[in-house]
Amino acid sequence: MKSLRTLKRLGAALFCAAALAPALPTTAAAAAQSAAITRHDIEANGLRLHYLQAGSQQNDATPVLLLHGYAETSHMWQPLMAQLGEQRVVIAPDLPGAGNSDIPAGGYDKKTLAQDIHAMVQALGYRKVKLVGHDIGLMVAYAYAAQYPGEVESITLMDAFLPGVGDWQKVWLLRDKWHFNFYGPTPLALVEGRERVYFEHFWNDFAADPKHSVPEADRERYAAAYARPGRMKAGFEYFHAFPQDAADFAAFAKTPLTMPMLVLAGEKASGTFLFDQARLVDTNVQGVVIPGAGHWLMEEAPAPTMAAIEQFVDSTPAH
Template identity: 35%
Template sequence: MPSIALSELTMHYERRGKGPLLVLLHGWPQTSACWRKLLPALAEHYDVVAPDLRGYGHTDKVVGDYRKRRMAQDVVELVHALGHDTMRLVGHDRGARVAHRLALDHGAMVSHLTLLDIAPTLHTMHQGGPRAAKGYWHWLFHEQPDLPERLAGADVAGYLGYFFERWAVERAALDDAIPHYVEAFSRPGALRAGFDDYRATDGDLADDLADAEAGRILDLPVQVLWGEHGLPRGDVVAAWKPFAPRAFGEAIPGCGHFIAEEKPETLVRHLLAYLAA
């Protein structure tokens, strides 16, 4: 797995194929390994780059800024260092929040944007209600200082395993990668860095509110896909419309949160159809 020194950290990434650049951004509690089932098919058409985001996997566990604006800047620096100025961009979970911010701040670089199994951060945090609290309890827990490291660190496999069990429908599809994820989050600083991603929420919301007040939106067609039994509920495309008026997409039947692992063939089909447009 190659690495490259950026302005604030050394980032590791997977790279395969040739052609236009396609960047894949993973979420929590995963690493770039979540794309393993898609890489062969996508690499037939694209120069596919899948980094471990700031604080994840083999990338440095820096102490500092985990706002999505900073994490997006890491990806921009990586793309430039690899000799590209534009990209097709796909993000899942936390990586989709980074991708959303990157497309807002560096719109000229992004020709296509796919967001997997999330609703917008501002929408998610403001919709409220018992169902939202039940579905996103972990988000607020991960924001607490020190406590999640203490509790999750006592049993990393048990803590991560809870989410893989509860958020997946095709659970066996993750079996080959779960030991890797557990090992990755057992490294020094890894749990703290992953929780710092969530602790950046106040800053992320401030950035999102500033965009809303300024009327900043995504003006490209944004592909939104989510698991039928994934984390967001209701009309996910409608949730994205105020932020990306040309958003389109659909639920993936029989799928939970981990679309790239649970339904890789279906996801590849949707991606190739959109990315070629």
Template identity: 45%
Template sequence: MKTNLVNSTYLNFKNKTTQFLLLGFTLLTLISCNKKAEETPAVASTPTTETPEVAPANPPSNFKHATATVNGIKIHYVIGGQGDPLVLVHGFGQNWYMWNRLLPELSKHFTVIAPDLRGVGESDKPEGGYDKKTMASDIHELVNQLGYKKINLAGHDIGLMVAYAYAAQYGDSVNKLALMDALLPGIEPVWSNVKGSAWWFGFFAWPASGDIVKGKEKEFLTNFWPVVGHVKDPFTAEETTEFIRAYAVEGGTTAAFKWFGAFDQDGKDNVIFAKKKLKMPLLAMGGEYFAAAFLKDHSKLVAENVTESKIAGSGHWLVQENTAQVQKDLLAFFLAK
């Protein structure tokens, strides 16, 4: 079982490496172009009008934007709906707006809270605190300020790691947990195998990467998204604009890359957390063409009560690549008695 799991995971990620090499080539081209531009003698140019700043996207009409000060930093979130609280935590390459398609239906059943993680969008971008244990404490303090003692929780990608760290630290305050299409640093055998083949983890964690991508967030993200996706062009124009805007905010991409820079610490923390398995119901939701190959078995190493959802025809961007099934399966899981 372990051998098959490792092999399937390795092949899944190995097939993405060529695409990431193309992304790396694109980045190197951008660096080269920037260097040449700096070396070219200045010539007279016609005055240009600055591009107007793009306004943040808005959620459905029954939601509102809000901010809270937690752990000494500002966290932005949207909130709306009625019923028990459901906290949705986004991942890399997206922000709170990744959940926007689901908010109308989810808000009929839950009070939905979708924060921007520290480091992106309208949330603060401090120098440190990007280990997932600390990022989880941001969310926990937000939940406490809102007056909730117990929540349902879902996290995608980096948000999966934050959601797990939340449940591991504050298990008595989590009714149900959905982990969506990623993996947990330090939890073997998947972690070492993926880390060894996914060299982009290293690029994202490299301190200079933020300077390389700064000002080229559109080029970077539009090259990155297809690499881990399966459906062609799954994002709407509005989603594309908002995600690029959120990472183009001053310091955004640099800070978000620090989520990857903290993986070594996350791994140490997760090894300790995993000694006490989670007891709440856990839904392992993976895309057919991405994490579904390993996520259920991976989750069973840290939790006792695991069920699975394989999102048909989907790569990593589950919510956009198969919105209908994600919504259906999340509702079935969180509403089940």
């Protein structure tokens, strides 16, 4: 029986004709890091999803699933993939609508996106994962864990918030609340051809120091990725779905999770707010504030961020 997602999208999904060419490494170290990362496509839940993969199955280690946020793609995870991939399989998909994954006609609420990613994991043959999500990706990660708790051994949430949980309307990122209503023909027309200008707001204003935020080469890459037909509209839909996400997450929170949860937040961004939210949805939470960092943890503070994730992933036993 076809899933609801498949029925919604039958004949409506847009297919990628080709993947973006990978950025050339600028240093020998970068070349060594990216050498083991491969690109793939897979059909799941009526979509073709693009993903990066590193590592190999060793000692029955549970795969790690990395979920990117807005204004970025799976590319953001490459340094962490090289590091974690020494011990296990690491998978980083482009979320539906982003990067080189299909653009669905609807279903941008995080509950449905999590179902899409879960279908991908199942299609790859994995029954359990350890989740890591940043920004919009942390919302998808939480929705995944809430729907499939027996299939998630641990979860890491990185600097954003959970709509509908606790006093979520007061989160730091909501100073940008205008953006939640920024969708439709007029916003699309305003941003078309100015994608880089538009994204500079996020990369600069949500960083502790704009000069030490998302690197120039990655800014060019992401702006070009979202400038492709249909991508910006899809990006806006991640935010347009927040009212539905709030309702879904409030319902999820009634049944707290029990798997180990790590929360990472930038000192100059969310601070401890996400810690408080996390403790409303999970009984086993530890939080780490990354000193001096803003929202873009992987770019602003890669060493402490990756060290915290690696230690947590390696230390959390089967759930």
